Amino acid sequence: MSMEEPLVMARGLTKKFGDFEAVSGIDVQVERGDVFGFLGPNGAGKSSTMRMIGCVSPVSAGRLRVLGLNPRDEGPAIRARLGVVPQEDNLDNDLSVGDNLTIYGRYFGLPRAVIKERAAELLEFMQLAERRDARVEALSGGMKRRLTIARALINQPDLLLLDEPTTGLDPQARHLLWERLYQLKLRGVTLVLTTHYMDEAEQLCDRLVIMDRGHIVAEGSPRELINRHSxxxxxxxxxxxxxxxxxxxxxxxxxxxxxxxxxxxxxxxxxxxxxxxxxxxxxxxxxxxxxxxxxxxxxxxxxxxxxxxxx
Amino acid sequence: MLATATARWPFTRAVEREIRVFSRLWRGTVFSTFLNPIVFLLAMGIGVGGMVDEHSGEVAGVHYLAFVVPGIMAASAMQTAAGDSLWRVLAGLKWMRFFHAMVATPLTPADVYAGKVTWTGMRIVMSSSVFLGVATVFGGVLSPLGLLAIPSAVLTAVTFAAVITAYAATQDSEAKFAVVYRLGVIPLFLFSGTFFPVSQLPDWVEPLSRLSPLYYGVELCRMFTTGDPRWGVALVDVVVLIGIAALGWRWGTRSFTRRLTT
The missing domain is CATH 3.30.70.790 (UreE, C-terminal domain)
Structure with missing residues (x-):
């Protein structure tokens, strides 16, 4: 992978479900170190786009490269370097908080000693250290989100994908999460997120695209977009x-x-x-x-x- | 960095999850996997067996306990496989969605499926070993060849797990799962030569028992625990079970892929 290659590069990216076109030929480019956002209402095609970038949804048409690789042929190799925070929590309720991180690290084939060290660090960073032995079900919504983000960071991903990271959280939990995501940004982690909250997009994103009905209707920094269109x-x-x-x-x-x-x-x-x-x-x-x-x-x-x- | 993605046998990491879950929750499964078959052994083998032996002396050339031990062993393997492969699969796909979390990592849907089915086989290694030990103490195992009944039971379980797990992944709700038990698991449990020789069935029904995969599992277990190995028949049994398992595996890989990557 050359140094200049963007982490995500989509040209005419399309997703169809039967006759329904969820994503209609979008162009996207995410550079290393960016915080990149997809802003749009529910049903705009944001999650479908994220799932294609996350290599869990085949591309219907167009070109997509993630980390310089083709998701169709190299899904596992790409996913090894991604962190994914899905819209719907899918933590492992059969396992404790700590085991959620351990087992997830094992899915990446990481050695136990490495996982142990990173898990302790991540639980600290996400303010969950005292909850290590708790059951997942006992956590609040905000804690579950933070654990899901900690889990997504266990493999030290090149690219962190967050689908509606603060939907359903109370304002306090949202602000804590934004602050943590901002810390990640300062550490140089590349973030791609979707949201239908304009304040979230304004606070976090360096660059964003506005999506509506499968199309990108505008692109730029939050300030640029406002200056240009409003x-x-x-x-x-x-x-x-x-x-x-x-x-x-x-x-x-x-x-x-x-x-x-x-x-x-x-x-x-x-x-x-x-x-x-x-x-x-x-x-x-x-x-x-x-x-x-x-x-x-x-x-x-x-x-x-x-x-x-x-x- | 790329070494993590290309490591061998990624499905073993899906098995690791099951082992970790089991190490937390095994107490809750003791009854269904370990004690249940032994209760059957006592009721059928000792209870019914005492009565049968009093009247007719022998069933298919051995006392009833020795006849029924391999039947219970294979049938329990099937039941455990079915119990593991229906609700647990929808939990991972839909209710708790932990399978979705797994395919966001280097694991593929095929790895998730393989891990699930493999784990069921591993559970049967444990439960059938315990069962065989207890049956031996009661005099229900007539030959050291009986040890081969353990891999036979494992193969039976993997065959059922492969097919039922694949089926479960095509379902959107648990509505039909009770039917799978009522019209699938329970009739097979009763009419596969488990508790009585299929020759006892009416002539026109008897050949139907050959349609039951469990029939081959029972036959295989029985020839080993009774010390009567017929290697040609054993080969047929193994080929049939592996054949069904292979078809199930293909189906499962596809149904998991369709379900987890849309």
């Missing part, structure tokens, strides 16, 4: 009812910025939030609540697809 600020108007909102939308039409109705809210994209708020009020629109905020990746997704991430 205005600097967003004015959020909340109305008491859909009718109120319906009445108000025509009166917002002459504003310079783009106007996006979302449920009982209307988002107005602008480079000067305060000026826009004054203009709205002088047009005689009186929403129940007004909020001026900075644009986020959520807005980029809305502008590009006309839908929200959690739809």
């Amino acid at each position: 205005t600097r600020e967003v004015v959020e108007l909340r109305f008491n009812s859909m009718e109120d909102r319906e009445h108000s939308v025509p009166r917002l039409a002459d504003l310079s910025g783009r106007v996006e109705p979302v449920g009982e809210r209307v988002l107005v994209y602008t480079d000067n939030g305060d000026a826009t708020v004054s203009a709205i009020t002088s047009n005689g629109v009186h929403p129940a609540a007004v909020l001026v905020r900075r644009a986020s990746l959520e807005d980029v997704f809305l502008i590009l697809t006309g839908r929200t991430l959690d739809e």
Whole structure:
């Protein structure tokens, strides 16, 4: 493998299940040291893409190389150097916390002494050291996630794949996990993650692609994407009812910025939030609540697809 | 770095998992794998056997205990294999998904399958050895050749495990598993020459017993424990069992691959 070769290189990558095309010819490139994200709503094709990169799902069409190798012919050799954190927990409930790491290390053919040393380190790093002898079932959701990540690191992977790493966790557990993932990033581990949380993508990713219905609709750093596709600020108007909102939308039409109705809210994209708020009020629109905020990746997704991430 | 991916026999690491799980949970399996066959031995061999011997003296040339010991041995091997290969397989594929975790490593679906079936064979080495020892104490083993009944029982178990594990991986729920027992395991258990010679069956039923893989396992075990080896017949038994196991293995490799890599 040459030094320049990207860790993941996909061209026209496609996944079909019967007639349904889950991933439609995407191009992706992940460089060593990157934290790379797939952002999109459920069903966008993120997990299918991850499973192809993880060499557990055959490519339907297009080209894919992972760590410079072809997943079709060299799955085991590639997987030997990957760490995988799946969306659905699949820890071994028949084994203790410590044994989950030991046995997983053995799947990679690592010597017991090496596993023992790494397992102790990883349990410490993931703040699970006191739980070593506990049963997996006794762990909280956040602890299970951390154990799954520890398990994925037992072979010191070149590339760590995380599919929706914080879905289903409470805010505190999420923040702890983000902090740990950030530590991994600082250690130079290459991370590829999927998420439908824009704050997760903004906090962690150096680069990301926004996926929708099997296609990549935008690519760049979080900041680039926002600058390219959105205005600097967003004015959020909340109305008491859909009718109120319906009445108000025509009166917002002459504003310079783009106007996006979302449920009982209307988002107005602008480079000067305060000026826009004054203009709205002088047009005689009186929403129940007004909020001026900075644009986020959520807005980029809305502008590009006309839908929200959690739809 | 690549040495880890190309190491020999990766499926042995899947077996290691089973050994670790067993070392934690074996107490819960003592009754079904070790005591159950011995309870059968006492009830059938000593209880029923006493009555049979009183009336007719011998069954197929030996006292009833000696007749029924190899039957119970092979039939228990089948039962343990079936018990190991249905719910446990769906647990790994669906309910707990630990098989999915395994194929994210250098292990392949074929390795996971092979590990599962191999482990069932290893369990039978343990349980049938204990059973043979107890049966010998009660006088149910007539020849030192009886030791060959252990690999015979293991082969029987592996054959059933290979097929049933493959089948389980094609199922989405456990709904049909009870049917596998009712229409598969239990009839085979009863009509494969286990507790009485198949010649006792009506003439038109008797040939049907040859369709039962267990029939060949029982025949094999019996010729060794009764000290009556007929090597030609033994060869046929072994070929039939290995043949079925090989077909099961092919099916299992495919059904695991389909299930774990979509």
